Amino acid sequence: MxxxxxxLSEGLDPAAGAERPVVAAPEDAGERLDRVLARHLADLSRTRIKRLITEGQVALDGRVVGDAAQRVNAGDAFVVSVPAPEPxxxxxxxxxxxxxxxxxxxxxxxxxxxxxxxxxxxxxxxxxxxxxxxxxxxxxxxxxxxxxxxxxxxxxxxxxxxxxxxxxxxxxxxxxxxxxxxxxxxxxxxxxxxxxxxxxxxxxxxxxxxxxxxxxxxxxxxxxxxxxxxxxxxxxxxxxxxxxxxxxxxxxxxxxxxxxxxxxxxxxxxxxxxxxxxxxxxxxxxxxxxxxxxxxxxxxxxxxxxxxxxxxxxxxxxxxxxxxxxxxxxxxxxxxxxxxxxx
CATH class of the missing domain: 3.30.2350.10 (Pseudouridine synthase)
Structure with missing residues (x-):
């Protein structure tokens, strides 16, 4: 009827289709980007984060970051875009x-x-x-x-x-x-x-x-x-x-x-x-x-x-x-x- x-809700990942901001903490300085993002976005696996990086879904100050091994500075402000899954x-x-x-x-x-x-x-x-x-x-x-x-x-x-x-x-x-x-x-x-x-x-x-x-x-x-x-x-x-x-x-x-x-x-x-x-x-x-x-x-x-x-x-x-x-x-x-x- x-x-x-x-x-009703399809029960999809609540992160999907959203932009997730991440600001690097002092203890993140010098670490790989994928490790830092995985630490701050615990609901996303490191494998998923690496794929998002290679797909151009991670930006720093409006510029796309495509290297998962890039080193992070304290205070770096990243935006991670998590596309909605394709049904x-x-x-x-x-x-x-x-x-x-x-x-x-x-x-x-x-x-x-x-x-x-x-x-x-x-x-x-x-x-x-x-x-x-x-x-x-x-x-x-x-x-x-x-x-x-x-x-x-x-x-x-x-x-x-x-x-x-x-x-x-x-x-x-x-x-x-x-x-x-x-x-x-x-x-x-x-x-x-x-x-x-x-x-x-x-x-x-x-x-x-x-x-x-x-x-x-x-x-x-x-x-x-x-x-x-x-x-x-x-x-x-x-x-x-x-x-x-x-x-x-x-x-x-x-x-x-x-x-x-x-x-x-x-x-x-x-x-x-x-x-x-x-x-x-x-x-x-x-x-x-x-x-x-x-x-x-x-x-x-x-x-x-x-x-x-x-x-x-x-x-x-x-x-x-x-x-x-x-x-x-x-x-x-x-x-x-x-x-x-x-x-």
């Missing part, structure tokens, strides 16, 4: 794909839970991009870059459901424009089914800015410094606990914006975090003890947030034809729904 500008090109992999629609310009995928959309640290292979490269060959749009060819939007690794991928640059530009507009003036529609704790009102909206958490950098939160985010929901059905009182619900959420973890953050913000969400629903673990045994066991086996991208609608970016796709609950969430509904 995340647009590309909301992608490795993903390798095509023959992975199964559930294709809801495909033509020469785009492909709509029904993504299973557990499948990462694009390569990132810890997920160099086995991603949707790897599968698409095998399936589509060289036809994927290159606008997304080497690590994200054709990717216009994404959904979380542990969220299942529909997303569209561009196979041509024209399709990529047209789809990107629709997602940037968030359906305000066009036909873009994104709907998700979410199992949440408690029972919200019949329908409502959350209008609350989302930003990265100030201390937990892989987590998002509602903050006034964040980006504009709106989620609309409607109640579909409710489920009782062992005492017969309503304990959980199924809601349909529609996105007006596309921020990282938006539905998960917004529903937790109003006191209705998603079932199975270990990041935003930790305070509600004790509620599971009030579920009927079958529902409790099914939830324990789920292993992910109970969220599914149910509907995706948009105008074909080349022909203009309205397209709409629906995805039934996958087996694990259908089993959860059955267990919650059982009396």
């Amino acid at each position: 995340d647009d590309l500008d909301d992608a 490795a090109a993903p390798v095509p992999e023959d992975l199964p794909l559930a294709i809801a629609f495909e033509d020469a310009h785009l492909v709509v995928i029904d993504k299973p839970a557990g499948l990462v959309v694009h390569p990132a640290p810890g997920h160099a292979g086995g991603t949707l991009v790897n599968a698409l490269l095998y399936h589509c060959g060289d036809t994927l749009s290159g606008i997304g870059g080497v690590k994200r060819p054709g990717i216009v939007h994404r959904i979380d690794k542990d969220t299942s459901g529909l997303l569209v991928v561009a196979k041509s640059d024209a399709a990529h530009k047209g789809l990107a424009a629709q997602f940037a507009d968030h359906g305000r003036t066009g036909p873009l529609e994104r709907a998700y089914l979410a199992f949440v704790w408690g029972v919200p009102e019949t329908r409502g909206s959350v209008d609350a800015p989302i930003d990265r958490h100030p201390t937990h950098r892989q987590k998002m939160t509602v903050r006034q410094s964040g980006r504009h985010a709106i989620t609309h929901w409607e109640l579909v059905e409710t489920y009782p606990g062992t005492d017969g009182a309503p304990l959980a619900s199924l809601v349909r959420c529609r996105l007006e914006t596309g921020r990282t973890h938006q539905i998960r953050v917004h529903m937790a913000h109003i006191g209705h975090p998603l079932l199975g969400d270990e990041v935003y629903g930790q305070g509600f673990r004790t509620k599971a003890a009030r579920l009927p045994q079958a529902a409790r066991d099914t939830l324990a086996r789920l292993g992910r947030q109970a969220l599914h991208a149910e509907r995706l609608g948009f105008a074909h970016p080349v022909t203009g034809k309205p397209l709409s796709f629906d995805s039934a609950l996958p087996e694990d969430l259908a089993a959860l729904r059955d267990a919650l509904s059982a009396t």
Whole structure:
């Protein structure tokens, strides 16, 4: 459910793409340049520093220094430029794909839970991009870059459901424009089914800015410094606990914006975090003890947030034809729904 500008940190070296100043101390006088820089820049190996020197990435008083053995004077002020690493090109992999629609310009995928959309640290292979490269060959749009060819939007690794991928640059530009507009003036529609704790009102909206958490950098939160985010929901059905009182619900959420973890953050913000969400629903673990045994066991086996991208609608970016796709609950969430509904 995340647009590309909301992608989580790639986990790259924090030194990458930065200029690192180094001023030689008195004890550095007379030593080799590479040894001095290695002492001051402990996060970079001496081999890496020697390569940066030979590549012309080290300057003294604005002049490039190309000799790693150059002797250093106390007070010399160096600037070391550390280029951002070039992303490795993903390798095509023959992975199964559930294709809801495909033509020469785009492909709509029904993504299973557990499948990462694009390569990132810890997920160099086995991603949707790897599968698409095998399936589509060289036809994927290159606008997304080497690590994200054709990717216009994404959904979380542990969220299942529909997303569209561009196979041509024209399709990529047209789809990107629709997602940037968030359906305000066009036909873009994104709907998700979410199992949440408690029972919200019949329908409502959350209008609350989302930003990265100030201390937990892989987590998002509602903050006034964040980006504009709106989620609309409607109640579909409710489920009782062992005492017969309503304990959980199924809601349909529609996105007006596309921020990282938006539905998960917004529903937790109003006191209705998603079932199975270990990041935003930790305070509600004790509620599971009030579920009927079958529902409790099914939830324990789920292993992910109970969220599914149910509907995706948009105008074909080349022909203009309205397209709409629906995805039934996958087996694990259908089993959860059955267990919650059982009396």
